[in-house]
Amino acid sequence: MKTVRLWLEPDFEIPRFQRLKSEIVKIPLADVFQKGIHPWACGGYSESLAEKIVDIFNEDILKLPDIKPLGHCADISHLLYAYYDSRDSYLESLLEKISETIYFVDQLTFEELVALAKERLRETWESSIVLQLLKRVCHDFNEMRSFLKRADKNFKISCYADIEAANLAEILNVEDFESHEQALIAEGLQRPNFRTTQFIKCITDEHGCLKATDRIRDFELTANIKIDDDFEKLVYNGQAEGDCVVLQPGLNRCPVKRAKAREIAAEWRTDDAKYCFTTSIEQLGRMLESDSFTIEFPTLDYKRSRDSQTSKAAIEEKRIRIFSIGTYLTEDDSGDRIKKVLRDHNVSMTGRKDQLLEKLAQLAVQIYQDYLPKLDDHFRQNRFINIEEKRNGIGRLFPVLKDLDIGQLILAMYILKHLRGNAILEATHENNTYDLIDLARSIVKRDVAPEGCFMRVQ
């Protein structure tokens, strides 16, 4: 496990001031769970850490009281940009921004600041800097001219070009700007922004490791497992409690995955659980070292409260056997299909579609009567209850007349004829609402149809 170590070191140009430095270091896994050290490049909401650091940075307590009113302890923006190809890129860019633009000091008065600015200007005194200073303190050409004339009465100036061409570093010195302290600070120290060195203590532990919470509890452990030459992920949701972690696998119906979950538990657990096992943080460290697992913290959010992720396991699929009528010929079918059935049963195929449908109905009645003893026999031995089921393809075909081309039509007729109370299918009951030919006509015209599915009576 890695994290960011932060420290302050003297600025190269102004050693009195300190700059923020950082590096990635290895840390024990326990430090993440028990001390809340930020796990580098494993967090779920990585921008939240950067936001939290900005919040801390902008707190008044870390600003220097003497120079804050003069605008030298400015807030930094929450608008962060992730321009690195990294999980912690928001954090990286923020640290870089702080490192480049912020000076850290223990204490600093305004007088000290002005003195430091003057000292810095004297060291770097040259015409371009003087010109910038001049522009800061003078609002127009006339003011600039007067300022320069006060220093050198003989200096001839008729336009801006004369000023820019002059050796200003010779004409003016730092003391000429004595009364313009803010300009001296801005130019000498390049618009400085200061914080106390306490800042780093607010976001690190005693070893300088980055932390913004007291402990981290939730994590995700992933094992890559091989199933039929493919790699699949077995994801555990984990929670750390004290020295232990509890791991709960997400499982589907795949038996290999389940077997692997049992195998992992048996190898790494410290209890006797089969799937959801407990182990020590130390042991978890060894799991990660084995390179068979990776760890992440997908719900880690330093700004908002996030619910823990919950593992789920799907129950093995089981289904009670139910039966339904398959598709049968109706007026929606093409004339050719109807003709084919008529031809197979040696019935004349001439006529319009409504005449073909009538022939089909008459054929159905004839076949119904032929098969009635067989159907009665079957449904006397097997009674069924009608159930509400609108989904297609859920029920299997009744184990009777399966091979007959208009078997399902015949079954539809039989069911409608023998359904008691529209609920119980039994051979001994007979509905007389329709005679057979009317029933067959109504079915092929889709006026009536058996609904739902059927389950066997025990």
Next chain:
Amino acid sequence: MSEEDRIRVLTHMNGDDAPSLEQWAPKVPGKTVTATDIRAAGNGLQKALFVAAKRFFGLRLELLTLSQFLAKYADLLLRETKGEIALDGRRLGFIYRNILANRAVELAKQELWGNQPLPFAESARYVLESSIPIGLNDESVNREEAVHKLEICFDLLAQYFEEGSEIDTVNRVYELFTIDDPMRKAEILLTGNIGALASTKAWKDLIDGEADITLLAYTALQVETHRPGSVPPELLKSLSDKIAGKQFSTESIPDLEGGAIEYLDEIEALLDQSSDLAQLAAFHHVRRLVAREHIRPQDIENTRERIGQDVQTFKTLIEGARAA
């Protein structure tokens, strides 16, 4: 009060009624009742109350389960009115005494003067309705509807007051309307002698309700196939529509979550059943098990037992139906 009695009361003049009549027509007897009649009535009343008091204590010993009846009635009424009519202990005590007292007076009148008492159920209903002043203080209560529900609840349990009836019938009806267990409901509906009203209302409530009654409807229709007439014929289709095909597979059982995953194998084992009913019962009970926040081994054992009990109840019902 009958019309005849009402006329007798309104033409009655006695005591302080019309005191000026005697002043202005001193020779005409203004009162309609003589002192002798009043004395006779008073004596009769006194005699009746002495007899009634004895009867009261006799009835109290005879109707030891009346308190159970009233307690169950109050709970049923509370459920039926969705909490609108709640009878507290004091009110129930008042009703209890009134039922016994009213019946005692009826029996005393029969003993002394041969007055035929009302059937006990009617007498109790009269007392009950008179003792619950619905809507007197609360305008929000729809009095007609409340009285209707009050009567329905009474009628559901009224068998209690029939000659030779036991509290068991009340218990069964009460159980039918208060338990969640679908198999027990089915058992009571299909085998319990609970009266036509209770049976019809229970079926109607089940069919009109939104609760899933797949297991109950399935069981009822299975029994109906073996013993036609077990279910009212007009309800067959409605019951059949209540058997939801989506409950016929493990798709109806939510995924196990969190610590429950540890018991995946044991829970799946509960679903290994040999018959459709057993499997349907297993789906039903496992759905309930999985809905629990935490699952313990004991919960799984309890679920296994419940599935077994349902299968046994079903077998008993089917065997009973076959034998009938």
